[in-house]
Amino acid sequence: MNEPAGRRERKKAATRQKIADTALRLFLERGYGAVGIRDVAAEADVAVTTLFSHFASKEALVFEQDQGFEQGLVRAVADRTPDDPLIPALRREIHAQVRHCAAPGAAPVRNMIDSSPSLREYEESMRLRHAESLAAAIAADLGVPETSTACRTIARFATDAYALAREAADPQAAVDEIFRMIEAAWEASRLG
Template sequence: MDEASPGRRERKKAATRRAIAESARRLFLSHGFHDVGIRDIASDSDVAVTTVFAHFACKEALVFENDHEFEFRLNHAVSHRSADVSLVAALKSELEKMLEHCTSSQAAPLWSMIDATEDLRVFEERMRSRHAITLADAIARSEGLPYPTIACRTVARFALDSFDLARRSPEPLKAVADVFTMIDAAWQARP
């Protein structure tokens, strides 16, 4: 097999990206987000600074390495759901899976750092806003609509905000269930 084949190249790029993100997380958790620079991360990852920026647009993006996967999973849950699964049920199920991972004891230190760092909180809010736009588009397409209606955009935004509300709740899964009860009622009542 040709070592320069696209499959191998893509696997190497993904491995480099993971290694950079893992180094960054470890350094951030050990020394604090603001006390670690891109050069520190590059050195720890044994890559050039330009390589870090080839994979991550900014320092904050290193903390949210799974940003695109999160967005993809929500859009996929909507657009590839079975005919017998409602839009709201599909979103709720996917968010519950994501929430289980993000509320694990392993993820707690990372979320504590995010909650304590204004730059990361702002980045996360912008990320959720961007995801709400693409999710509203996916909802509209799944409903055969030519564009995202107010109902599509509202459901998308509330679904994404439910993640943050539930993550901070003492009973995350109950919080998601409560929010999605309201989302479902609103979706059913749409004009």
């Protein structure tokens, strides 16, 4: 997206991308567990330490662009019009994320993640981070303290909706079903 950066930054980004691409390719070819960090580094023609200077862990190689999801949640709350109610805005965002992950092209990756306990666990801990950010965004939007239990609860419920819907037979319908529950929970809270 942003080309006009210096040579250094472009090279760094290129190295990062090459590592991520190589990793994903090898993982899909031979299986996540059957590919070692040293394999990825060798195939991408970088040192192991270089790989770890770009990615914090082996699992992070798979979730290269998870920032998009986190930012999406935060923006769904922060960047909405003043008369746009909170919960439906969240519901639309979760809908979009579920749709994105249920796209046919994403099937092999999803399958890989679902069959690796380590990756599943990593994804869950990611979702917790997302919930924290979302809680902060909601609290800021409403002008209540960041530690507000109601905000943190709604944030958790929303990220739960994503995880639960993905495992449901009809993900889109599941999002709607869960958000009917969340809507009720929200109205029952002090803030609704």
